[in-house]
Amino acid sequence: MISISDLRFRYPEGEFELNVPALSVANGETVAVIGPSGSGKTTLLHLMAGIRLPQEGKVLTDDTEVTDLDDGARRDFRIRRIGMVFQEFELLEYLTVLDNILLPFRINGSLRLDRSVRDRAASIAEQVGIADKLNRLSTRLSHGEKQRVAVCRALIAEPVLLLADEPTGNLDPTNTQKVLDILLDAADASGATLVTVTHDHDLLSRFGRTVDFRDFHRATEEVEP
Amino acid sequence: MREILFLAWRYLAHNRVKTGVLVGSIMLIVYLPVALRVLVSQSATELTSRAEATPLLVGAKGSPLELALNSLYFESDTPELTTYAEAERIADSGLAQAIPLYVRFKVRAQPIVGTSIEYLDFRGLRFADGRAMAILGECVLGSRAADILDVGVGGTVITSPESVFDIAGVYPLKMQVVGVLEPSYTADDIAVFVDLKTAWIIQGLVHGHQDMAAPESATGVLSREGDNIVANASVIQYTEITADNIDSFHFHGSTGDYPISAVIAAPHDQKSGTILMGRYESPDDPAQIFQPTTVIDELLGTIFTVQNFVVAGMILVGLAALATAVLVFALSLRLRKREIETMAKIGGSRVRVAGVLITEIAVVVLASVVLAGVLTALTARFASTAVRLLLLQ
Numbered sequence: 075m076i077s078i079s080d081l082r083f084r085y086p087e088g089e090f091e092l093n094v095p096a097l098s099v100a101n102g103e104t105v106a107v108i109g110p111s112g113s114g115k116t117t118l119l120h121l122m123a124g125i126r127l128p129q130e131g132k133v134l135t136d137d138t139e140v141t142d143l144d145d146g147a148r149r150d151f152r153i154r155r156i157g158m159v160f161q162e163f164e165l166l167e168y169l170t171v172l173d174n175i176l177l178p179f180r181i182n183g184s185l186r187l188d189r190s191v192r193d194r195a196a197s198i199a200e201q202v203g204i205a206d207k208l209n210r211l212s213t214r215l216s217h218g219e220k221q222r223v224a225v226c227r228a229l230i231a232e233p234v235l236l237l238a239d240e241p242t243g244n245l246d247p248t249n250t251q252k253v254l255d256i257l258l259d260a261a262d263a264s265g266a267t268l269v270t271v272t273h274d275h276d277l278l279s280r281f282g283r284t285v286d287f288r289d290f291h292r293a294t295e296e297v298e299p
Numbered sequence: 300m301r302e303i304l305f306l307a308w309r310y311l312a313h314n315r316v317k318t319g320v321l322v323g324s325i326m327l328i329v330y331l332p333v334a335l336r337v338l339v340s341q342s343a344t345e346l347t348s349r350a351e352a353t354p355l356l357v358g359a360k361g362s363p364l365e366l367a368l369n370s371l372y373f374e375s376d377t378p379e380l381t382t383y384a385e386a387e388r389i390a391d392s393g394l395a396q397a398i399p400l401y402v403r404f405k406v407r408a409q410p411i412v413g414t415s416i417e418y419l420d421f422r423g424l425r426f427a428d429g430r431a432m433a434i435l436g437e438c439v440l441g442s443r444a445a446d447i448l449d450v451g452v453g454g455t456v457i458t459s460p461e462s463v464f465d466i467a468g469v470y471p472l473k474m475q476v477v478g479v480l481e482p483s484y485t486a487d488d489i490a491v492f493v494d495l496k497t498a499w500i501i502q503g504l505v506h507g508h509q510d511m512a513a514p515e516s517a518t519g520v521l522s523r524e525g526d527n528i529v530a531n532a533s534v535i536q537y538t539e540i541t542a543d544n545i546d547s548f549h550f551h552g553s554t555g556d557y558p559i560s561a562v563i564a565a566p567h568d569q570k571s572g573t574i575l576m577g578r579y580e581s582p583d584d585p586a587q588i589f590q591p592t593t594v595i596d597e598l599l600g601t602i603f604t605v606q607n608f609v610v611a612g613m614i615l616v617g618l619a620a621l622a623t624a625v626l627v628f629a630l631s632l633r634l635r636k637r638e639i640e641t642m643a644k645i646g647g648s649r650v651r652v653a654g655v656l657i658t659e660i661a662v663v664v665l666a667s668v669v670l671a672g673v674l675t676a677l678t679a680r681f682a683s684t685a686v687r688l689l690l691l692q
Contacts, residue, residue: 120644123644145649146649149643149646150648151646153647154646156646158644158645164637164638164641164644166638166641167313168309168314169309173309177642177645178645178647181302181642181647181648181652182646182651183650184648187302227645
């Protein structure tokens, strides 16, 4: 599903540099990414999704060399193949819950919004417990509800890869388990791969594998003279 | 396109106050200069049409503009007065119809127009009720004057003193309303029309009082010198003309010496008009003659110059406001940078994301232009009436 090799990424401003000598994630695998703050976990997700491009190395996602795609093709690729849950929800405040969930279908012509999509949105909302809030503006939701809307939005296009950046960061323990259940169940049901950044070490047991960012740094330090 | 419109609409609807302010501002930027042009153009038409309907104007030498404004619109102070002899001079020439005007007095704020009955025919004025003034002390009201004074046929109006401090002035005259005119949407609507002689009565030049030769008036006689009787201050002057006292009203001196403010001269043909104008070319002539259109055109020229300055100012203000609107859009985009980035991260296409933003701006601009267009259409539709009413204020 994901194959990264000899990746080196540096932001134009600042001195932060991310080096990933090698990382592979198999189809249908569920992976938790852990590491200290500022180590580049979110950046890694962005590189996997083709939101950012590395200066060196290759990123192969869903058999597609994302580094070879132009901007338009990468956007089309993301909207059709990848579902993303962001750290700070990133919902559009002027849209209702339902319209936020349907957003991917409104901002890219390669997806077609029809009745079945609307039904699926309602179904996913039902699963995460926000079915009664579909017509409410996102600004009138609690943190936990916003997070669940963000998860629904990531799932609506039935992605083969789910990239979640601390999807349970703002939730209470009950809702944390609930959202994680949803993500894992969705991944399991569709055979999608799930890569989740988390700080919650109690959750690691629920993932198939854990990638620790400190390993990358150690590896980098070992190859340096 | 449907999805783009949907997102743009939801954003604008959610931020309805900001959207409303933007639409209102841009609408005013577009509407105000256009509306001003429409109104000024309509005003020009109204002013010109009145002037065009008045071929020649004769009056004492002085400001032609003041004379034209007084004679055509019953506005401005009373111009330098001429005499009724001037009207007789034109009539005697056989070159034009002479319609004397004496616009000086008022009934409250409504101007009294002393003239001959021919004026009503000349202006094509028609009666809504009653008839034309026939005898001394009768008056005909313009439609708006009747409304303002709240009086109709059978009622009375009383002339106002020229100055509240005019203690020694003439007595107010109570006049019978015998006719009310249909609206003409000209200055005639605000006027109180009286016969020229009645205007002179208002001034006190023609007057009626008790018969000083009668024995019961002996106490009012100051002295007698043959047929001449000099009355003292106790003599009773009539302040209303009735069937009983109308015969006592009399002139002192020749009517040719009596004052009028202007004469409308309606030449029988163009040649007569030219000849008539030629007769006033002497610098020694105390009167002047001119075509009101010339004077009004000069006035309009000034108005248009002022209008151009105003429009230029408005355009500058509009450009500044437009720049502000652009700044607001730009700032709005900066504030929405994160939202735009989110759409990009999810996979929103550049075309769609840009399309949403452009559509939002287009909807705001389009709504503003449509609103401005509707307002302009309404202004154009009702400009004529509005300007007429404004001019009549």
